[in-house]
Structure formats: C-alpha cells, structure tokens
Amino acid sequence: MTFHPTMVGGAPAVCNCCGRAATGVGIGDAKEPRFLCQECVLILEQIKRVRRFDPYELEARLGGMEAAGPLVDEFGSDLAEWSEEQVLIFCGAIWKGCADKLREVIRAGQPPF
Incomplete structure (x- = not known):
C-alpha cells in the first residue's frame, strides 16, 4: 500500500512509503517523484531495494x-x-x-x- 500521488499542487505532500508528511526528497521521476518523509529519507537506499x-x-x-x-x-x-x-x-x-x-x-x- 504505497501512497500515490505524493504531491499536491506541485509540492511534497505524502510519503510514498509510510503516508506521513513528505519532504522534498523523492525516489521517483518528475511525473511522480515518490516523495518521502524525513524518517524514510534516512533509509532511502533500503526503500529503493x-x-x-x-x-x-x-x-x-x-x-x-x-x-x-x-x-x-x-x-x-x-x-x-x-x-x-x-x-x-x-x-x-x-x-x-x-x-x-x-x-x-x-x-x-x-x-x-
């Protein structure tokens, strides 16, 4: 149950991994950046796997x-x-x-x- 879309009005909104408030760091592309929250950014490499x-x-x-x-x-x-x-x-x-x-x-x- 990943969360999509992760941005609203062009701004980060929802963490793709856990659903909490997202920051400007994502693991996707420009169309769907798959933004992450601050806590998930810390395990970004593991999430990518x-x-x-x-x-x-x-x-x-x-x-x-x-x-x-x-x-x-x-x-x-x-x-x-x-x-x-x-x-x-x-x-x-x-x-x-x-x-x-x-x-x-x-x-x-x-x-x-």
Whole structure:
C-alpha cells in the first residue's frame, strides 16, 4: 500500500512509503517523484531495494496493534464510549505504530517472509 500521488499542487505532500508528511526528497521521476518523509529519507537506499511492499506492510500491522494496546487499556475497550479526541489519538497511534514498524522491517534488510 504505497501512497500515490505524493504531491499536491506541485509540492511534497505524502510519503510514498509510510503516508506521513513528505519532504522534498523523492525516489521517483518528475511525473511522480515518490516523495518521502524525513524518517524514510534516512533509509532511502533500503526503500529503493524493496520490490513488493505487501509483505512488509503485513508485518508493519503488528506495530499498529502494539501501539493500540496501551490506549485500549487507558480509554477502555468500548470504542463507542470514546470521545472524538480519544478516537483521533487512537488512529494516530496506530498509524505511527505501523509506519515505525514498516521502517524497522525495511531497515533490517530482510523481507519478512
């Protein structure tokens, strides 16, 4: 699940790898620059070697699940009772957990299969 397009109005918008806010560094061409966020730029060479992101993304879900656990413990297991702010915090934590785990798996250099 790479993110496209990575630019809006000619400016970097979305990281091609993890979906976070992109910078002006990309790994594509002028038509689709495939911009990366600051954290993914640090592992740019490893990202270039990935041919299929699917197995990495499946592994990255574990990071999202691990990030969600403490919030469920804190907020309670009935999501219908959560405030909008709690839901947004929860979604952000899952997204960040997935993105962090994705970079960890890519950085390791071993496909998770």
